[in-house]
Amino acid sequence: AQSVTQLDSHVSVSEGTPVLLRCNYSSSYSPSLFWYVQHPNKGLQLLLKYTSAATLVKGINGFEAEFKKSETSFHLTKPSAHMSDAAEYFCVVSDPPENQGGKLIFGQGTELSVKP
């Protein structure tokens, strides 16, 4: 079965500093990986996805993630945090792979706080 593990339940950064949200995955085949964001009282929104094309994936709002097979990681980064980035972030894997029309399996989530 496919799974993801988010290594931090909470991350706090200052506005203007880099963001790193860590995610490791487990998959018996080439995975399809995603990051979703959930703002308070809002629906989940796709940030970016990896589906075996470029290993460095760029998403919305300046976020990007790098797929590293050797480390089974898919960490989310942003060079400079903004107050509006404060939210819950989920690392997600498709099971089975995307090209077989799978369902999404979510990690536990990382709450990002941004201090002024």
Place this chain on the structure above:
Amino acid sequence: DTGVSQDPRHKITKRGQNVTFRCDPISEHNRLYWYRQTLGQGPEFLTYFQNEAQLEKSRLLSDRFSAERPKGSFSTLEIQRTEQGDSAMYLCASSEKGLAVTGELFFGEGSRLTVL
């Protein structure tokens, strides 16, 4: 396009009562998913439909839970004889032709259930 809508947004009920949630997906999306999210956890997959056919059910979906999508448009999720452990946010999502096309699910804002 008004997005995925869910109703009611909040439901408080007494243990043992039945509750029903409704989801209206984005029009022309033929896949519809139900997830459950408890506090501090990531969404957990419950079930999904392609048109009116229910293609997969999680083991989380006990026999007290039933989901339908009778005409391939809106869906209902019914919980019979509610228990306090059913308290959660129930999320609905839809996608066009499944993850194979866009890799993206569009989520509603959820229906929050509190069982007293």
